[in-house]
Amino acid sequence: QVQLVQSGSELKKPGASVKVSCKASGYTFISYAMNWVRQAPGQGLEWMGWINTNNGNPTYAQGFTGRFVFSLDTSVSTAYLQINSLKAEDTAVYYCARESGRGVVTAINYWGQGTLVTVSS
Amino acid sequence: DIQMTQSPSSLSASVGDRVTITCQASQDITNYVNWYQRKPGKAPKLLIYDASNLETGVPSRFSGSGSGTDFTFTINSLQSEDIATYYCQQYDNLPGTFGQGTKVEIK
Numbered sequence: 001q002v003q004l005v006q007s008g009s010e011l012k013k014p015g016a017s018v019k020v021s022c023k024a025s026g027y028t029f030i031s032y033a034m035n036w037v038r039q040a041p042g043q044g045l046e047w048m049g050w051i052n053t054n055n056g057n058p059t060y061a062q063g064f065t066g067r068f069v070f071s072l073d074t075s076v077s078t079a080y081l082q083i084n085s086l087k088a089e090d091t092a093v094y095y096c097a098r099e100s101g102r103g104v105v106t107a108i109n110y111w112g113q114g115t116l117v118t119v120s121s
Numbered sequence: 122d123i124q125m126t127q128s129p130s131s132l133s134a135s136v137g138d139r140v141t142i143t144c145q146a147s148q149d150i151t152n153y154v155n156w157y158q159r160k161p162g163k164a165p166k167l168l169i170y171d172a173s174n175l176e177t178g179v180p181s182r183f184s185g186s187g188s189g190t191d192f193t194f195t196i197n198s199l200q201s202e203d204i205a206t207y208y209c210q211q212y213d214n215l216p217g218t219f220g221q222g223t224k225v226e227i228k
Contacts, residue, residue: 036215044208062216104153110164
């Protein structure tokens with residue numbers, strides 16, 4: 001069965017970087033795009049963008065350009081989200097989420113369990 | 122960006138009740154709506170896709186309807202295991218925006 005298993009919670013200081021991993025199993029990794037979604041405390045779900053797992057090309061939503069980097073290691077079926085120059089407002093749960101294959105990348109049918117990133121001095 | 126206005130933000134109902142959640146899109150999105158269930162500490166789960174199609178393996182007490190701008194999600198005969206937060210999401214246009222969520226509790 002399809003599984004997306006994310007790395008564990010992180011506590012970071014402002015200005016540091018963090019890299020969240022999302023290991024996929026149960027399907028052909030490069031056949032489905034991967035989305036990233038954020039939920040800050042008390043806020044709703046916010047789509048951050050997606051990465052083409054076939055060619056590694058990322059697309060970032062407005063507000064997630066510059067400090068946010070999507071990457072892949074297809075040899076281990078893993079997607080990564082790196083956030084640089086962390087700020088307190090980056091504190092959130094970050095989800096990877098696989099597209100369903102119905103032709104629209106944001107039509108998501110599988111999610112990771114979420115990774116809590118806390119930014120605090 | 123397309124806004125998805127979801128209501129109510131929370132509700133309390135008894136086991137066996139019918140529960141209805143609505144989402145209104147800020148523009149016509151045809152039927153490009155998903156509904157998800159999220160339980161604390163677990164991955165969100167897709168329940169309904171394309172506004173009204175039940176995802177494989179999802180109990181038939183869950184259903185969705187609507188098109189254009191107005192969408193409805195229904196739980197017929199609420200069960201204790203349905204305690205969760207439910208979200209709508211449109212995927213007609215990027216970014217794929219979500220409703221604010223509805224927290225469902227047992228009365």
